Amino acid sequence: MSSRSARLGKLIPLPPTKLEVTPEMVERIRTNMERKFVRAYAKEAKKRTRMVGLAEEFESLSTRKAKLVRLHGGKCARCRKRYHPEAFDFHHLDPNTKTAQVSRLLTRDPVAAMEEAKKCIMVCASCHRMIHVEKRRGKEEGSE
Numbered sequence: 854m855s856s857r858s859a860r861l862g863k864l865i866p867l868p869p870t871k872l873e874v875t876p877e878m879v880e881r882i883r884t885n886m887e888r889k890f891v892r893a894y895a896k897e898a899k900k901r902t903r904m905v906g907l908a909e910e911f912e913s914l915s916t917r918k919a920k921l922v923r924l925h926g927g928k929c930a931r932c933r934k935r936y937h938p939e940a941f942d943f944h945h946l947d948p949n950t951k952t953a954q955v956s957r958l959l960t961r962d963p964v965a966a967m968e969e970a971k972k973c974i975m976v977c978a979s980c981h982r983m984i985h986v987e988k989r990r991g992k993e994e995g996s997e
Contacts (some may be wrong), residue, residue: 915939917959921970931980942981943973 915938922938929936943955950972958966976984 914959917963917966918956921955921959921967922975924967925970925975928975929977929980930974931976931984934977936977940977941975942978943970944976944981944984945973947972 918941919938921943922941925941927935929941945951951969953965953969955966955970955973958969
């Protein structure tokens with residue numbers, strides 16, 4: 854008999870113990886596992902949301918405006934010519950319904966910009982200036 858087996862033989866065997874699993878223990882383990890899962894899921898969702906937010910943020914203003922111009926047909930409502938999307942303005946037909954400028958909303962909230970653009974006609978910058986000149990001249994002639 855080797856010295857190692859002699860030492861092992863001297864160990865006193867312990868009686869088998871029965872581990873009692875109470876419903877409270879099961880609930881605590883389940884709750885901890887759920888908490889860990891929820892934390893991990895929330896962390897992953899936050900990462901995904903941040904990535905989507907960054908992608909939307911990096912969508913340039915000119916890209917957003919180009920989409921809006923396409924939705925409005927891509928032509929000036931007055932002269933019917935096609936220009937670069939940056940050359941278009943959105944003119945409110947009824948100034949009383951105007952909540953904000955479409956160009957400002959495009960930087961903050963593209964969905965709100967689309968809603969606001971529905972109240973407008975899309976005209977090229979030149980025609981937009983002429984609309985306001987004619988409007989001013991009409992008021993000047995009406996006051997005389």
